Amino acid sequence: MDYGKILTRAWEIIWKFKVLWIFGILASCGQGSSGGGSGGGNSGVQFKADEVNLHPGIRSFFSQIDRFFDNIDAWQVAVFIGGLILFMLIMGLLMTALSTIGRIGLVQGTVQAEEGVDRLTFSDLFTSGKPFFWRVFALNLIMGFIILIIMLIILAPVIGFTILTAGIGALCLIPLICVLVPLGWMISVVMEQANIALVVEDLGIIEAIQRGWTVFRENLGKMVIMALILGVGSFFIGITLALPIIIIAVPAVLGIVGGAIADSSSIIGGGLVVAMLCFVAYLPVLIVLGGILRSYINTAWTLTYLTLTTESTTDTEEPEIQTDDSETA
Structure with a gap:
């Protein structure tokens, strides 16, 4: 397999058919997300701002938070946590749906580009991808849920043992991580191929995984x-894309430090506002560049799948051709 040819061809496809960038942005929606939640209130742990040497404005802010949690009832906390969990579930399903549309569009766009089409449109790719939506959606949702359950089963005893042994059990995580990292990588690659197989060969969920x-x-x-x-x-490109975010945080840090030295809340607020405006300005750029990166990766994987399956088909057909020739001779 010619890796250079595949990587070059992937770039040629996404550069010629820039509509795939949109599907790359959509495909990025479900990437790197986590289903963690948060809770608090009436836990018996309180932050006393007046016991720490802080800027008066910051101390007042934390004092207001402290009073807020002191004045709410347990049922209100339960409703808030329940609403937060529901919101996270809805957002998770929405992100998975958008990611599914993106995945399907990228696979179909790559296949059609290899077939020699001159033009790809969002509406055509979206419409042609509808028959695959629920299968790809269910495939990733079910596998994600299974992986989550397995991770909880594996990590829960280790975390409990770590707590009981005052942190000594954390040493057990080292060999566990050495096993889970390559296992997670293998699962992600298999799932990538399963998604592509489902769309390219129009398979069911189980058949696609197989x-x-x-x-x-x-x-x-x-x-x-x-x-x-x-x-x-993608790791190094991701770091490059994240560098401006670190730079954006500089005004906020300078504002907090300068405000603390000058005893001025306006300096703190000004630094935070500048940092927020810079982040808002950079966010669209980050989304677009991330979408381009995702479209390139998915296109490269689709080309890899097409190349490998074509080679496999050719290899299985060659003995038959030789047999026919020998019989003719």
Whole structure:
């Protein structure tokens, strides 16, 4: 397999058909998200701002938070936490749905580009992807839920043991992490192939998982190399995209430090406002660049799948051709 050809072709496709950037943005919606929640209130732990040497404005802010939690009832806390969990679930489903649309559009766009189409439109890709939506949605939702349950089953005893042993049990996490990291990587690659197989070959959920595993298992070495190329490359590009966010935080830090030295809440507020405005200005750029990166990665994986499955088909057909020739001779 020519890795350079696949990577070059992936860039040519997303540069020629920039509509795929939109699907890349959509596909990014469900990436790197977590289903964590938060809770608080009436926990018996209170922050006493007057016991810490803080700026008067900051002390007043924390004092107001302290009074707020002192004045709410337990049922209000329960309603708030329940509403927060419900909101997180709804947002998670919405993000998964948008990510599903993006995944399907990128796969179909890549396939059609390889078939030689001259033009791709959002409406055409969206319409042609409708028959696959619920299968891809269910595939990722079910597998995500199964992985979450498995992780909880594995980590819960370790966390409990760590608490009981005053942190000594955390040493057990080192070999566990050494096992979970490559396992998680393998699952992510198999799932990527399963998503592509479902759309390209119009398979059911179980058949797509089986097909993804087969392609991965039969081409393990090639999959590892491609995953390393895309993984390392996207890691460094992601760091580059995140650098402006670190720079954006500078006005906020300077404002807090300067405000504390000058005993001025206006300086603190000014620094925070400047940082927030810079972040809002950079956010669209970050979303677009992240979408381009996602469209490139998905396109490269789709081309990898098409290449490997084509090679596999060719290899299985060659013996038959040789047999026919020998019989003719």
